[in-house]
Amino acid sequence: xxxxxxxxxxxxxxxxxxxxxxxxxxxxxxxxxxxxxxxxxxxxxxxxxxxxxxxxxxxxxxxxxxxxxxxxxxxxxxxxxxxxxxxxxxxxxxxxxxxxxxxxxxxxxxxxxxxxxxxxxxxxxxxxxxxxxxxxxxxxxxxxxxxxxxxxxxxxxxxxxxxxxxxxxxxxxxxxxxxxxxxxxxxxxxxxxxxxxxxxxxxxxxxxxxxxxxxxxxxxxxxxxxxxxxxxxxxxxxxxxxxxxxxxxxxxxxxxxxxxxxxxxxxxxxxxxxxxxxxxxxxxxxxxxxxxxxxxxxxxxxxxxxxxxxxxxxxxxxxxxxxxxxxxxxxxxxxxxxxxxxxxxxxxxxxxxxxxxxxxxxxxxxxxxxxxxxxxxxxxxxxxxxxxxxxxxxxxxxxxxxxxxxxxxxxxxxxxxxxxxxxxxxxxx
Numbered sequence: 492x493x494x495x496x497x498x499x500x501x502x503x504x505x506x507x508x509x510x511x512x513x514x515x516x517x518x519x520x521x522x523x524x525x526x527x528x529x530x531x532x533x534x535x536x537x538x539x540x541x542x543x544x545x546x547x548x549x550x551x552x553x554x555x556x557x558x559x560x561x562x563x564x565x566x567x568x569x570x571x572x573x574x575x576x577x578x579x580x581x582x583x584x585x586x587x588x589x590x591x592x593x594x595x596x597x598x599x600x601x602x603x604x605x606x607x608x609x610x611x612x613x614x615x616x617x618x619x620x621x622x623x624x625x626x627x628x629x630x631x632x633x634x635x636x637x638x639x640x641x642x643x644x645x646x647x648x649x650x651x652x653x654x655x656x657x658x659x660x661x662x663x664x665x666x667x668x669x670x671x672x673x674x675x676x677x678x679x680x681x682x683x684x685x686x687x688x689x690x691x692x693x694x695x696x697x698x699x700x701x702x703x704x705x706x707x708x709x710x711x712x713x714x715x716x717x718x719x720x721x722x723x724x725x726x727x728x729x730x731x732x733x734x735x736x737x738x739x740x741x742x743x744x745x746x747x748x749x750x751x752x753x754x755x756x757x758x759x760x761x762x763x764x765x766x767x768x769x770x771x772x773x774x775x776x777x778x779x780x781x782x783x784x785x786x787x788x789x790x791x792x793x794x795x796x797x798x799x800x801x802x803x804x805x806x807x808x809x810x811x812x813x814x815x816x817x818x819x820x821x822x823x824x825x826x827x828x829x830x831x832x833x834x835x836x837x838x839x840x841x842x843x844x845x846x847x848x849x850x851x852x853x854x855x856x857x858x859x860x861x862x863x864x865x866x867x868x869x870x871x872x873x874x875x876x877x878x879x880x881x882x883x884x885x886x887x888x889x890x891x892x893x894x895x896x897x898x899x900x901x902x903x904x905x906x907x908x909x910x911x912x913x914x915x916x917x918x919x920x
Contacts, residue, residue, distance in 0.1 A: 495584065501590050502515040534629070538626075539627070540872050544622070545609055546869075547610070548870045550606040551875060556743040556744075556904065558592075563582070580724070581725075591618060593626065596629060598877055607903075614914060616905050636700060640733070688797045691800040693802050694710045694770065694772060696772055714781070720754070720764065724748065726742075729742045738802075747912060772803065796824060798819050825852075830853065832857065857900065865898070867893060868894065875889045
């Protein structure tokens with residue numbers, strides 16, 4: 492497979508008479524954009540705003556973030572969802588680099604999030620650095636929460652395709668990334684001395700709006716499955732969940748999975764990267780046993796000598812994380828875990844809900860319970876009162892008199908992303 496990601500640097504966005512790119516500026520036909528999205532089933536109304544880095548804008552409650560792209564060659568769109576089912580991971584993609592679709596609207600669950608484009612809040616989310624096209628979605632009355640979520644999911648994906656179409660005929664790029672890999676047998680012949688490494692990506696699949704999708708299939712309905720790294724980078728995996736905003740893996744982050752990108756950099760040099768095992772996080776003990784056993788078996792069958800496991804969420808999935816680790820280590824496969832911590836406001840609580848003696852290499856992406864104070868925004872896109880119902884918020888967290896807000900990192904989109912796509916760093920003493 493060979494995937495070519497061609498990046499078109501966008502330095503500014505504004506509304507215009509048609510959607511197009513001129514030099515490094517994206518113009519959006521607001522009326523045409525809204526009219527297109529209004530045709531989606533169960534959409535009642537659409538509003539669109541722009542939010543740029545440094546502006547005193549607060550976006551709440553955020554549902555998902557998606558990168559606008561156009562597939563020049565190869566299977567189009569989000570195969571199995573917005574287009575016919577087809578093999579992703581091969582071809583050429585034009586990307587409006589630096590832009591993002593951000594979907595908001597009435598709360599579906601209670602674990603959507605916040606993006607601040609300036610100040611303290613901006614320090615914690617990677618999406619304070621993107622030029623955001625904010626799509627506020629109103630749905631028709633009478634939908635169930637799952638139907639409501641589905642509408643918002645489809646609107647976000649369709650919005651990214653509409654905007655991404657502006658990249659169709661552009662042939663000047665500020666960067667081109669090429670991800671190319673043959674089958675495991677051929678790669679092993681090329682790099683016989685390099686250690687074989689598998690990436691296990693855990694996905695929230697706990698029902699009640701805790702869903703992830705692979706080629707449009709709810710991952711809760713499948714056993715752990717092997718993907719080529721290119722498939723995820725090409726849109727095969729999308730978010731449909733309202734898990735705590737801080738470690739929810741947005742669709743944008745799947746499209747730009749940092750662990751995959753870093754492993755690719757080492758492929759053929761320090762490691763032989765064998766692929767990605769997508770592992771559902773199950774809620775029942777039997778479900779966990781089957782999923783964790785199957786994950787370890789796949790890694791062993793692939794010949795893995797090292798495995799990196801990233802979690803999505805925290806709490807219940809901590810058990811899956813350490814169960815996978817124990818199985819792999821007992822098979823003689825060196826395992827590194829990536830997780831965040833739920834350590835309380837003072838950082839002194841037990842960070843994980845489960846442990847295993849085999850978990851000797853663990854990377855933390857931060858404490859979800861860390862409390863931050865957010866200044867008054869000049870403009871709020873959405874509803875600030877939603878903070879009372881978000882994970883990491885509480886009644887009274889928003890002060891309408893002075894416009895300030897308090898919350899845990901729990902409520903900030905991407906603050907402790909367990910695939911590394913976030914702004915948190917570690918200080919060494």
